[in-house]
Every structure is written in structure tokens, then in C-alpha cells.
Amino acid sequence: MRDLPPTATLRAFEVATRHATFTSASEELHVTQSAVSHQLKHLEDLWGLQLFQRGKALRLTPAGAALAPIVREFFMNLEATLADLREQKGRVRLKVSTTYSFALKWLLPRLPSLSQQHPQILITLETSDKAIKFSSADADVAIRLGNGNYPGLHSEFMLREQIFPVASPDLLKRFGAPHEPAELLRYPLLTRDGADLVPKWEAWFEHIGVSIAPLKESVRFADTNMTIEAALLGQGIALARSGHVEAEINDGRLVRLFELPFASPVGYYFVCPKGIETQPHIISFRNWLLAESMQAQQNYQ
Structure with a gap:
């Protein structure tokens, strides 16, 4: 930690890496050219490394080029953290x-x-x-x-959650509302892919005591969100979890079919x-x- 220079010196180095001359670097830092030159020389002496090739334009040496992104990231992280802390203000x-x-x-x-x-x-x-x-x-x-x-x-x-079928009003208007759970087999049933923790149609029909043959499928969806979206579009009936369709049922975009209790395992x-x-x-x-x-x-x- 003895080789860590003052923050102002590091800032002078970071600014100088983005400029071609001491003049333009000093203008950004609001100090004189000689002050910038002095800070960079102090840094080179402290680290025992030549950081710039001096001439008509400032050019980074290999050592300077290796250190430049590290110092730049340090200031970016510092500024971001300070901004976050100011925003929190005790929160x-x-x-x-x-x-x-x-x-x-x-x-x-x-x-x-x-x-x-x-x-x-x-x-x-x-x-x-x-x-x-x-x-x-x-x-x-x-x-x-x-x-x-x-x-x-x-x-x-x-x-x-509870698990139950849902459909859009548009689909029910086109196909008619089912009166018995077994009637769902004549509707397009939306299915999910994968073996996850949430029961699928086969488990729901078994729970209510309806024997079924393998379901006819058109499209399988990768997750619950896609299945619900397809139901909203009137593409079929989805087997939904209660916590995932609260808003859609409350505003009438989806209709729950049958008040049959089936708790998620x-x-x-x-x-x-x-x-x-x-x-x-x-x-x-x-x-x-x-x-x-x-x-x-x-x-x-």
C-alpha cells in the first residue's frame, strides 16, 4: 500500500491517458501544464516506471497502457458507488x-x-x-x-398456489364454455415443455378423476409465461398457477374454469x-x- 499515490495524482494520470498533450489535460483538470507534468513525474518516480513517452504528443509506454484501464475503472467504480450512496441517503x-x-x-x-x-x-x-x-x-x-x-x-x-385451467373470453366465445372438466379434451390445450416442479395437464386430469389418452399437441411452450401469453391471445386453454394470473383474472382478460381445488405440490x-x-x-x-x-x-x- 506504500506505492499508492494521492487521488489527485491518479486523476492526473487518468486524464492524461485520454489526451494528447499536457495542455488539453490541464484544461480538463483546471490546473497548469506544469502541475500536470509535476504530478505525472511524481507518479513515475513513486512507481519506478516510465508511463509516458514525452514529445510533441503524450504517448503511453507499455507500462502506462497496462495501468491506464485499471486506474480508469477505479475512478468509474468510485464515482458509481458515491452516486449510489448519495441516492440512498441513509436507506x-x-x-x-x-x-x-x-x-x-x-x-x-x-x-x-x-x-x-x-x-x-x-x-x-x-x-x-x-x-x-x-x-x-x-x-x-x-x-x-x-x-x-x-x-x-x-x-x-x-x-x-392453486392450479386451474384458464381461457380468454374470446376463446370461450368461439368454442363455447365447457360444463364438465372432461369437455376440455375437445379444446386446444396449451402445454409446457420440460420436467419442472409444476404439474401439467396429465396430473390435473388425474387429480380430478378423468382418464385421458396422450394429449394432442400443436405447440409446446418453454415456460409458464409463454403459456399464459398464448392463452391471452386465445390460442388455447392454459393450466395456470393462481399467483401468475391474478391480474389477468381480475381485469377479465382470462377466465378461471371450474372451482376444483388442486394445490401445487x-x-x-x-x-x-x-x-x-x-x-x-x-x-x-x-x-x-x-x-x-x-x-x-x-x-x-
Whole structure:
């Protein structure tokens, strides 16, 4: 650390790397040419390296060229951090990792409530469907869909969704509304690809006691969001999770078909490293999250 020069000297070097002459560098720094020259000479003496080839124009030596991007990045990071700290003004930032679909459909619409109740918390949302590893993830807490098996972590159950068919009013107008669950087999049923944690049509029909042959498919969708979007476009009937179609059902863009209870076999869990769950801002976020989850769970019944 003895070789670290004053910040003003480093700034003079960073500015000089972007200019061809001492004159233009001094104009940006609002100092004299001799002051810039003196600071650069001091830096070269301190580090024992020639940083510039002096002539009619300033040219970086190989050593100067190697150091220039490092010093430039240092100032960029410093300025960004200072700007962030000034913005916070006593507020605390909480980085939350969750799945893209949960963030988009459930958490994002509820964040204004968090801001009203806890204006001191600044949320950064990050999305990932992978198992959370806090040792390598840039997140403080996480919300994950699973069975609650999170060894070595603090976890709390949040909510469990109901699963049911949904269709657009336009599709029901074209095909007519089904009166019995078995009648759904004559409708285009939207299917998802992959073997994930959420039940598909086969499991739903089995749960309600309807035997089916292999479903006729036209298009398979990569995830729930695509399936719901296709249902909104009237392309077929989707098997939806309650937390993912709240807004669409409330505003009439989708219609729930049949009030048959079918709870998801997996739930959402609040997860964080053990020990940090007692930090005040995490307690506030956790309490708000569980209260919202309890209200949502009651609505799903």
C-alpha cells in the first residue's frame, strides 16, 4: 500500500491517458501544464516506471497502457458507488433473487406496498431459476419454488398456489364454455415443455378423476409465461398457477374454469444465509413478504 499515490495524482494520470498533450489535460483538470507534468513525474518516480513517452504528443509506454484501464475503472467504480450512496441517503439496499415469472407476476405488482410501509429499503431484483448459492450469488435473500429443503440456510414457507385451467373470453366465445372438466379434451390445450416442479395437464386430469389418452399437441411452450401469453391471445386453454394470473383474472382478460381445488405440490419459500435473518431491514422485508403471502394464500383458497 506504500506505492499508492494521492487521488489527485491518479486523476492526473487518468486524464492524461485520454489526451494528447499536457495542455488539453490541464484544461480538463483546471490546473497548469506544469502541475500536470509535476504530478505525472511524481507518479513515475513513486512507481519506478516510465508511463509516458514525452514529445510533441503524450504517448503511453507499455507500462502506462497496462495501468491506464485499471486506474480508469477505479475512478468509474468510485464515482458509481458515491452516486449510489448519495441516492440512498441513509436507506439500505436489499438484493432479492427470485424466479423471473414470480418477480413479474407476483412480487413486482406488490412492491409499491413495500415502499409505502418501508421507504428505507431499496430493492434490487435479480432473477434466476437455478438453486440459490449465496456464496457465489450477488443476492442477500431469495424466494424459491420448492419443497423447503434448503440445508444450511434459513428458510420460511410463504405460500402454496392453486392450479386451474384458464381461457380468454374470446376463446370461450368461439368454442363455447365447457360444463364438465372432461369437455376440455375437445379444446386446444396449451402445454409446457420440460420436467419442472409444476404439474401439467396429465396430473390435473388425474387429480380430478378423468382418464385421458396422450394429449394432442400443436405447440409446446418453454415456460409458464409463454403459456399464459398464448392463452391471452386465445390460442388455447392454459393450466395456470393462481399467483401468475391474478391480474389477468381480475381485469377479465382470462377466465378461471371450474372451482376444483388442486394445490401445487410445491410452495414458495423465503431463503437467506443463517444469521442475517435478524438484521433489521431483512426482518422488515421478511415480515412484509409473509404478510403479503398470507393474504394471497387466503385469496387462493
